[in-house]
Amino acid sequence: MSYKDISAEWRVEDSLAALRFFLGRFKKYTVAFSQQAEDVLLLDLVKQIDPNPDVFSIDTGKLFKEAAEYNRSIEEFYGIKINVIRPDEGEVERMVAEHGEQLYYESAELRKHCCHVRKVNPLQKYLKGFPLWLTGLRKQQSPTRTDLETIEYDEATGVYKLSPLLGWTTSQMFDYIEAKKIPLNPLYEQGYPSIGCACCTRPVQPGEDIRRGRWWWEDPTQKECGLHVKHK
């Protein structure tokens, strides 16, 4: 395989070393899949070590219509099953009854409440079966991610989080994906460089910050859904 940039090749070796070390130690783990380029890169690397990883995806009930079909195309490409988890219906109904369907536009507090109900709670429930989960987080994605460590322990959940892609740049990531001809979410071609719920994500202009389209009405230093907030 040839990369445009040799530094992508070095990143592969670096990430595979971290995966071999931690997956060897933990044995049981799960991989987060949220239809982004980072997730297919991570999955591709994990598959080189473990042919049958546990993979999960959160269906918040607010995803783009392309999400389910893209999940299916990745399942087919890698011969895996993606476990789709969902928020508690009663909890969502109570939240919407109290604050309205579009509470996320009302305030940062309500937006975070929605993320908690639709993402964080189902995630924490699912992680109860695992000592370790894997994410495709990269430091370059956001100012909120620059101080992340490759392995972190969350005392609130008692679960370790492994992020073996922290040092990858955006161009290295797409270089790898292109070289391996991995199917990308079609939303990238429509100008979405970061993909979340449809109502909270919009396309960005070429050259704009890649997280600009996520919760675009909020302060960039506050843009996290709660899945990756450090509990200190």
Ligand code: SF4
């Ligand atoms: S991204 Fe928006 S719709 Fe999705 S869970 Fe968060 S606030 Fe709710």
